Amino acid sequence: MDAKPNINITPLIDVLLVLLIIFMVIAPTKSTDFKAQIPQLSQNTAIPNPYTLVVSLNSDSTLELNNQNNFGTINEPKMLVEWLRQIFQERTENLVYTDQSQMAKNLSIDEKIQKTVFIKAPQSVDYGSVVKIIDAVKIAGANPISLQIDDLK
DSSP: OOOOOOOOOHHHHHHHHHHHHHHHHHGGGSOOOOOOOOOOOOSSTTSOOTTOEEEEEOTTSBEEETTBOOSOBSSOOHHHHHHHHHHHHHHHHTTOBOTTTTTOSSSOHHHHBOOOEEEEOOTTSOHHHHHHHHHHHHHHTOOSEEEEOOOOO
16 A cells, blocks of 8 residues: 555644734834824915925935035935934923824924924925935934925826
């Protein structure tokens, strides 16, 4: 009599079912939110909010912060990161809160500080360059980070 090999796949199916259950339990607890803030129109459009920070990407890959030049390039945003860290440090020292979080009691002081940054880029700038600047602004401590869109087609 020839012995035929018999593969028992029952343990493999048991392991796969356990992994499936683990992933089903873990998936809902994973945070997927991305905080964003829409710029508010001020009642007096001649005077913009003094705490608004807008990082502009130019077509020549240079960076601007609130229409001021010389904040590096898309590939070298070190100057921008240092400048934003300094601004956020000053705001922390002076307790500059956002309007929405000023009265919130469940937030820490660091979460109440105004650290919103808007990123503005022309349509000619590629997606990867915008993501590099989002990462640089995140490293500086900005939260939330919002995209400023002027011309939608």
